[in-house]
Amino acid sequence: MDPEGAATRTSVQARTGGSGTRRRGEALTGAIGLATLEELARTSFEELSFDKIAAAAGTGKAALYRRWSTPAELVLAALTDPATGFGDVPAAPRTGTLRADLIALLTRLARALEEPRGRALRPLIAHRHRHPELFEHVHRLVIRPHLEVLLTVLREAAERGEAAPERVTERVASVGPRMITLEAWECDQMDPREVEAVVDEVLLPLVQP
Amino acid sequence: MDPEGAATRTSVQARTGGSGTRRRGEALTGAIGLATLEELARTSFEELSFDKIAAAAGTGKAALYRRWSTPAELVLAALTDPATGFGDVPAAPRTGTLRADLIALLTRLARALEEPRGRALRPLIAHRHRHPELFEHVHRLVIRPHLEVLLTVLREAAERGEAAPERVTERVASVGPRMITLEAWECDQMDPREVEAVVDEVLLPLVQP
DNA sequence: TTCTTAGTGAACCATTCTGTTCCTTATTGC
DNA sequence: GCAATAAGGAACAGAATGGTTCACTAAGAA
Secondary structure, X not given: OOOOOOOOOOHHHOOOOOOOOOOOOHHHHHHHHHHHHHHHHHOOHHHOOHHHHHHHHOOOHHHHHHHOOOHHHHHHHHHHOOOOOOOOOOOOOOOOOHHHHHHHHHHHHHHHHHOHHHXXXXXXXXXXXXXXXXXXXXXXXHXXXXXXXXXXXXXXXXXXXXXXXXXXXXXXXHHHHHHHHHHHHHOOOOOOOHHHHHHHHHHHHHHOO | OOOOOOOOOOHHHOOOOOOOOOOOOHHHHHHXXXXXXHHHHHOOOOOOOHHHHHHHHOOOHHHHHHHOOOHHHHHXXXXXXXXXXXXXXXXXXXXXXXXXXXXXXXXXXXXXXXXXXXXXXXXXXXXXXHOHHXXXXXXXXXXXXXXXXXXXXXXXXXXXXXXXXXXXXXXXXXXXXXXXXXXXXXXXXXXXXXXXXXXXXXXXXXXXX
């Protein structure tokens, strides 16, 4: 059913790091992590295998088996990594205005959704019933932290008088990320002005005092 | 990678219609359509095969090949069918109040998302880049019509003075369906009061004049 | 009752897939 | 330079997959 056939070579095939031909240590695990997320984004978790990841990373299966025993382990490690995944926690920008804070946060999310780490979330969320443990990590690593920081931003805006206190809820905080996420999923290419439009047309009118 | 193994028999295995043992005509195609959507919901389009659909529908592959030449054809037919798919077009409820209209429409959507037809949309949307022609039909059959009828509802509410005219935009109209869609995808079980909460906590404050 | 059509179950066969293993050799540290 | 380690490529073996085909027979019409 997959019209694309076998995994194709990606840019990670270009050997990087050092002047040699073989990667070792962090260079190799980094490339493997990135290839994992790209392969996951390209297909789905169920279609993921060490064979495919190894091919995409330009390495041998044995190197993968030496470090991780299942693809799930590997996916989790890649997602948790601060460099390739979501190991970095989003922080409130504190620009001083609600509009700028929202734009900064949602722009950051939109960018992440276009990277391998963000694109890899799609199959994990869409197929959550098939691997609930992995989805749980997505929720803890990505969804939850974004919601929390948006709540913080809304709370502080309410204190400054920029937002109505009764609008500081999780449901309201989830509107932005959900709009951006589905926009990214439903459209070929997200317009760079989409974030500003969502903020100006939906979020600010919604929370205004 | 799929932890669930082979396709399991579903309720469509129970032979229905008439007192005989074999289904013919519409009874068989209906069961095949439903099994297709359920199998699609359970796994993904790439993992879909005539072999699996036939097994899920309790019939033989030859019966499928006699009618459709590819799973894509079959999926499209099932989605377009008024009984099993989205062949019925949503209409503006025209209850007289914006709140009731929104609740009626979004409740209808939430219910559809829980049925096989709605659950089948998830892999089609999440993997749109792998079968753009199918996604295009989803957009035309489901996403677009829901957006249009919500726009109609907003427009009429604005005329009645229930909504601000500048809030009658596609982006604002897309907030409800997107909130409901991701709520359905991210949570095990959608709380029946979720629709009312989205309407009262997000949509009405957003559009109020 | 007879004849035609198509539904059902299963067999067939070539291909694909993936965990396991092994050999060669690049890399690193002493 | 040498020894130890592990990276990379490939082979292996068995299972799974899915399109194709066929034989039997249920169902429906005349």
